[in-house]
Amino acid sequence: MRVRTRLEKLLRITTLGLPAVVVVVAAACGGETTPPPATPEPPPAATPAPAPEETAAPEAPPPEPTAKPEAEPPPPPKDAEERPPVLMSSEKELQSIFTTSPGAKLELGDDAGRAVFRIREGSLGSAHIITFKIDPKGKSTGVPIGKIYRMLVQIENSAETPTLETLDKPFEFSFPAGNKKDANLAIGELKVDDKGREKITWTIYAPEKIDDAMGVAHFKIKSIGNFYMHVTAKPPTEAPK
Numbered sequence: 472m473r474v475r476t477r478l479e480k481l482l483r484i485t486t487l488g489l490p491a492v493v494v495v496v497a498a499a500c501g502g503e504t505t506p507p508p509a510t511p512e513p514p515p516a517a518t519p520a521p522a523p524e525e526t527a528a529p530e531a532p533p534p535e536p537t538a539k540p541e542a543e544p545p546p547p548p549k550d551a552e553e554r555p556p557v558l559m560s561s562e563k564e565l566q567s568i569f570t571t572s573p574g575a576k577l578e579l580g581d582d583a584g585r586a587v588f589r590i591r592e593g594s595l596g597s598a599h600i601i602t603f604k605i606d607p608k609g610k611s612t613g614v615p616i617g618k619i620y621r622m623l624v625q626i627e628n629s630a631e632t633p634t635l636e637t638l639d640k641p642f643e644f645s646f647p648a649g650n651k652k653d654a655n656l657a658i659g660e661l662k663v664d665d666k667g668r669e670k671i672t673w674t675i676y677a678p679e680k681i682d683d684a685m686g687v688a689h690f691k692i693k694s695i696g697n698f699y700m701h702v703t704a705k706p707p708t709e710a711p712k
Contacts, residue, residue, distance in 0.1 A: 553592040564604035568627065571595050577603050579620070584647030586620060591640040599635065600625040606699070612657050612673045615701035617647050622698040634660070634696030641691035646702050648688040654681055655707045656690045659699040671699065677707035 556574040559565050565577045574592035578585050588603050602623040609619035624635055648654035655678065659671040678688040688702060 556589070556592070564602070566600065566602040566604075568598050569595060569601050570598040579603055579605060580618075580647075584617065586618075586647070587643075587645045588622075589643040591637075591643070593639040594637040594642065595635065596638050598627065599633075600627055601695070609701075610659055610661075610671055610699045611701050611703075612659060612675075613703055613705055615657070615703060616649065616651055616654060617702050620646075620700040622695055622700060624696050632697045634694050636694040641693055642695055644690045644692070644700075645687050646690070646700075647686060648681060648702055649686050650683075651688075651702070651704065652681070653704045653706075654678060654688040654702050655705060656688070656692075657699075657701055657703040657705065658692070661697045661699065674709055675703060675705050675707045676709045 554573040556576045557567075557569075558576050558578075559567065560578040562581050563579070565579060567575075569575050569590055571594075572592050574594070575590045577588040577590075579588070580586055590601075602621070602625075604621050606619050606621035609621055611619055623632065625632055644656065646654075646656065656676045657673060658676065659673045662670050662672065664670065676690055676692060679691050681688045
């Protein structure tokens, strides 16, 4: 009975506690237990590569400044074209009202010889009455060459006889000079003093040119007024204008 009881116990121990016995035996024999294989850890999730940064395209360098061709200098200003002058002619006397524009060209005389008086456009600042005539009894300095002429400038509705200086181009005159090489222009300016006495001051102008073929002397002067005028052989006191 005891023997069976021990056998049963031993069998129960053997059946139920086998692993424990095996472990004890292995420990007693100095063996090492092999740990169960470790469960491999899953590989770390792949980190997505960062998107490449967009880099701004380098700015194109500014274009090199191109040298501009030097501007050509403007042409010299040309004189404004004048309107055709008023033409007047007479054998003995011309008189009219003249103003700034247009100009005028007065011819006095006949086929034997004509004096020409030209007023350029813009020379007068306002309207004036101008008389240009042949004066057989006019004053002279010495012996005149050719005829004696009378110039008179007046303000309308006034007894005043001013001397007018040109505002632009000189006044132009041409007189018959025959074959004289020393054909100068004598101008006697008539002034009346406070006591009514007349006084003439003479100025002699050299010609701008003499046309030998036509026998005409050309003059330019800066003013017109209460004048006696004639060609003379006396030496000039004034150079050409």
